[in-house]
Amino acid sequence: xxxxxxxxxxxxxLPDAPAPVTPKQIRYTxxxxxxxxxxxxxxxxxxIRRADVVWGETTVYVDRARVHDxxxxxxxxxxxxxxxxxxxxxxxxxxxxxxxxxxWHLRSIPYRRFIRLKVEIARGEALEVPSIYDVYRxxxxxxxxxxxxxxxxxxxxxxxxxxxxxxQYSEGYPLxxxxxxxxxxxxxEQLRQALAANPEARYSMEELTIAQAFEDLPEAMRRRLxxxxxxxx
Amino acid sequence: xxxxxxxxxxxLGTSGVDELGRPKRSPLTVNDNGAxxxxxxxxxxxPELEGEHLLIxxxxxxxxxxxxxxxxxxxxGETVVRCIPHIGYLHCGFEKIGEYRTYNQIIPWTDREDYLxxxxxxVAFVLGAERxxxxxxxxxxxxxxxxxxxxxxxxxxxxxxxxxxxxxxxYTPFLWTFQQxxxxxxxxxxxxGARLTTTATRVGGMAADIPDGWTDQLQQFIRNxxxxxxxxxxxxxxxxxxxxxxxxxxxxxxxxAINYGLSGPMVRxxxxxxxxxxxxxxxxxxxxxxxxxxxxxxxxxxxxxxRMEELRQSTRILQQALDRLPDGPVNTSDxxxxxxxxxxxxxxxxxxxxxxxxxxxxxxxxxxxxxxxxESPKGEKGYYMVSDGTAKPVRWRIRPPSFVNLSAxxxxxxxxxxxxxxxxxxxxxxxxxxxxx
Numbered sequence: 001x002x003x004x005x006x007x008x009x010x011x012x013x014l015p016d017a018p019a020p021v022t023p024k025q026i027r028y029t030x031x032x033x034x035x036x037x038x039x040x041x042x043x044x045x046x047x048i049r050r051a052d053v054v055w056g057e058t059t060v061y062v063d064r065a066r067v068h069d070x071x072x073x074x075x076x077x078x079x080x081x082x083x084x085x086x087x088x089x090x091x092x093x094x095x096x097x098x099x100x101x102x103x104w105h106l107r108s109i110p111y112r113r114f115i116r117l118k119v120e121i122a123r124g125e126a127l128e129v130p131s132i133y134d135v136y137r138x139x140x141x142x143x144x145x146x147x148x149x150x151x152x153x154x155x156x157x158x159x160x161x162x163x164x165x166x167x168q169y170s171e172g173y174p175l176x177x178x179x180x181x182x183x184x185x186x187x188x189e190q191l192r193q194a195l196a197a198n199p200e201a202r203y204s205m206e207e208l209t210i211a212q213a214f215e216d217l218p219e220a221m222r223r224r225l226x227x228x229x230x231x232x233x
Numbered sequence: 234x235x236x237x238x239x240x241x242x243x244x245l246g247t248s249g250v251d252e253l254g255r256p257k258r259s260p261l262t263v264n265d266n267g268a269x270x271x272x273x274x275x276x277x278x279x280p281e282l283e284g285e286h287l288l289i290x291x292x293x294x295x296x297x298x299x300x301x302x303x304x305x306x307x308x309x310g311e312t313v314v315r316c317i318p319h320i321g322y323l324h325c326g327f328e329k330i331g332e333y334r335t336y337n338q339i340i341p342w343t344d345r346e347d348y349l350x351x352x353x354x355x356v357a358f359v360l361g362a363e364r365x366x367x368x369x370x371x372x373x374x375x376x377x378x379x380x381x382x383x384x385x386x387x388x389x390x391x392x393x394x395x396x397x398x399x400x401x402x403x404y405t406p407f408l409w410t411f412q413q414x415x416x417x418x419x420x421x422x423x424x425x426g427a428r429l430t431t432t433a434t435r436v437g438g439m440a441a442d443i444p445d446g447w448t449d450q451l452q453q454f455i456r457n458x459x460x461x462x463x464x465x466x467x468x469x470x471x472x473x474x475x476x477x478x479x480x481x482x483x484x485x486x487x488x489x490a491i492n493y494g495l496s497g498p499m500v501r502x503x504x505x506x507x508x509x510x511x512x513x514x515x516x517x518x519x520x521x522x523x524x525x526x527x528x529x530x531x532x533x534x535x536x537x538x539x540r541m542e543e544l545r546q547s548t549r550i551l552q553q554a555l556d557r558l559p560d561g562p563v564n565t566s567d568x569x570x571x572x573x574x575x576x577x578x579x580x581x582x583x584x585x586x587x588x589x590x591x592x593x594x595x596x597x598x599x600x601x602x603x604x605x606x607x608e609s610p611k612g613e614k615g616y617y618m619v620s621d622g623t624a625k626p627v628r629w630r631i632r633p634p635s636f637v638n639l640s641a642x643x644x645x646x647x648x649x650x651x652x653x654x655x656x657x658x659x660x661x662x663x664x665x666x667x668x669x670x
Contacts (some may be wrong), residue, residue: 014516019519020511020512020513020514020518020519021514021519022514022515022516022517022518023515024369025369025511026364026367028367028599030603052605054601054602055364055365055367055601055602055603057600057602057603078435083491083492084491084494085494085607086494086604086613086615086632087604087615087617087630087632089617089628089630091627092617092627092628093621093627094621094623094627095621096300105604105615105618105632107513107618109491109505109507109512112512114512114513114604116604136492136494137492137493137494137641137644138492138493138494138637138640139494140450140634140640141637141639141640142637145636149328161467162321163320163321164321164324164669164670165324166318174326175328175608179329179331181333199508214369225380
């Protein structure tokens with residue numbers, strides 16, 4: 001084998017991290033909470049609203065304004081070292097009285113810990129939470145997807161735009177519970193829009209300007225763009 | 234990332250053969266930009282050309298983008314200045330559809346997201362659902378699921394290896410890997426009746442036990458398969474063209490890889506030994522003896538080496554699972570989630586009620602949520618499920634590893650040549666079905 005290849009047996013966890021075992025006979029509620037919970041409560045006090053342990057996983061409900069500080073501290077503190085962002089997503093319940101929740105799943109690889117942070121956004125409040133893009137670059141596309149599917153604005157994200165749906169998509173936010181499974185527009189309207197889309201001009205104006213490629217476009221396309229036609233992307 | 238050069242011993246076809254008939258080897262120095270330095274590097278300084286940047290579009294229909302990925306590149310000459318990926322061409326709302334299905338009805342959808350790893354996704358999904366229901370499966374089922382996961386890892390890595398070889402310009406390994414993949418698909422077909430869309434698991438068990446004689450066929454595969462890996466290894470690992478196209482390309486340091494959320498072979502190639510099987514085990518993986526290979530430079534070449542070693546380690550795990558495969562039932566005896574035998578449905582009152590309730594309503598988990606992650610061939614694949622006590626999940630979230638891995642491509646291709654974009658994109662091992670969902 002080549003010199004660059006090093007098979008190792010141990011994981012990247014610290015030596016005093018708990019030995020990994022497959023969880024068995026997990027209790028529904030009242031399991032052992034993640035040790036980081038006590039640390040969070042003593043460090044942030046009121047910003048930790050409540051916490052529960054369901055199926056062995058600790059969920060911490062935190063204050064919306066402090067979530068960035070909390071994530072930053074979990075990432076930086078040498079006793080926590082949550083260096084890996086597993087997921088950013090949101091949950092909306094069928095019961096519309098339950099607030100919409102934004103969920104962060106964090107992993108501490110050195111200590112082999114897993115924690116779930118949640119922010120509740122009550123009905124009628126603005127759907128806006130702080131972005132953690134500056135702590136984890138992994139949040140880039142995850143936050144964009146969450147914005148795309150739920151309409152949650154991550155304040156501070158440098159490039160928050162739709163990712164799975166196209167930029168001119170106007171039916172709303174697909175994973176919200178008020179969005180019907182078949183889509184908001186009728187089939188005929190969806191077909192009409194698909195046929196009306198201009199497949200020639202698939203570049204956004206930003207792409208055309210950064211690459212100075214506008215001059216190279218066909219004359220007819222340039223005229224249409226100057227006239228303010230949507231670029232179809 | 235230390236900008237050090239390294240020397241890889243490569244076989245040069247033009248320098249003759251040694252006494253054993255193998256191609257002679259000579260050291261070549263390959264720097265971090267992938268340029269192969271001969272003894273006297275020619276002064277190949279490019280003249281300074283002030284020119285306009287070029288905008289080039291790759292995809293969405295392009296054979297080297299492995300699906301419907303579209304990359305808009307800004308080029309300065311042949312060097313990539315900026316890359317803007319566009320995804321979503323395959324989006325069909327799996328997570329939305331899952332909110333309208335019972336748990337067992339979602340399993341066929343998991344086949345279709347990462348379709349190279351369909352049986353692994355089936356297992357991952359039911360692991361999550363079983364935690365949500367609070368049921369445990371018998372030991373035979375656990376071992377069968379390990380076999381399923383490792384077989385699907387082998388399939389996925391073989392497809393990656395074959396298609397990446399084609400992208401970089403070698404056709405032969407593609408035929409060898411797809412021949413072995415065919416063997417695995419035959420095994421899966423005789424087990425669950427389907428090759429690609431397996432739907433092999435149920436909440437609380439498997440769709441079927443393995444048929445008679447299946448373990449012999451698997452044993453034969455375990456015996457034959459390492460030969461193919463060795464052949465590909467011999468052909469590629471020291472191949473001057475392969476090394477020149479992969480070493481130093483798309484390198485990510487360990488810190489960057491963790492911060493960008495990379496997982497699977499991508500993060501391990503960067504020297505971080507994070508493997509969900511090892512660090513957050515499931516299916517008793519801590520009782521299997523296997524190694525987690527890590528690279529040092531985090532480039533395309535290291536990702537290749539890590540995946541090659543994972544193929545060997547998967548074979549080891551398969552052998553251990555086969556040796557310990559216990560007898561006994563495959564499905565749990567908890568009839569809240571698994572149908573009682575059909576023969577009892579007409580003779581036993583309780584069994585009939587279970588049949589009726591499960592077929593008409595579907596099993597109902599208690600109110601709660603769980604996030605269960607497994608090590609899929611691409612990385613950390615997580616299923617996050619939230620239940621409000623009804624038979625259908627409130628939220629079914631897929632944490633797709635290739636989605637997060639692909640999000641680092643603008644960083645990886647920056648400053649590389651246009652032809653390296655293809656190699657880097659291939660090394661991520663993307664499946665667009667999983668990215669767009």
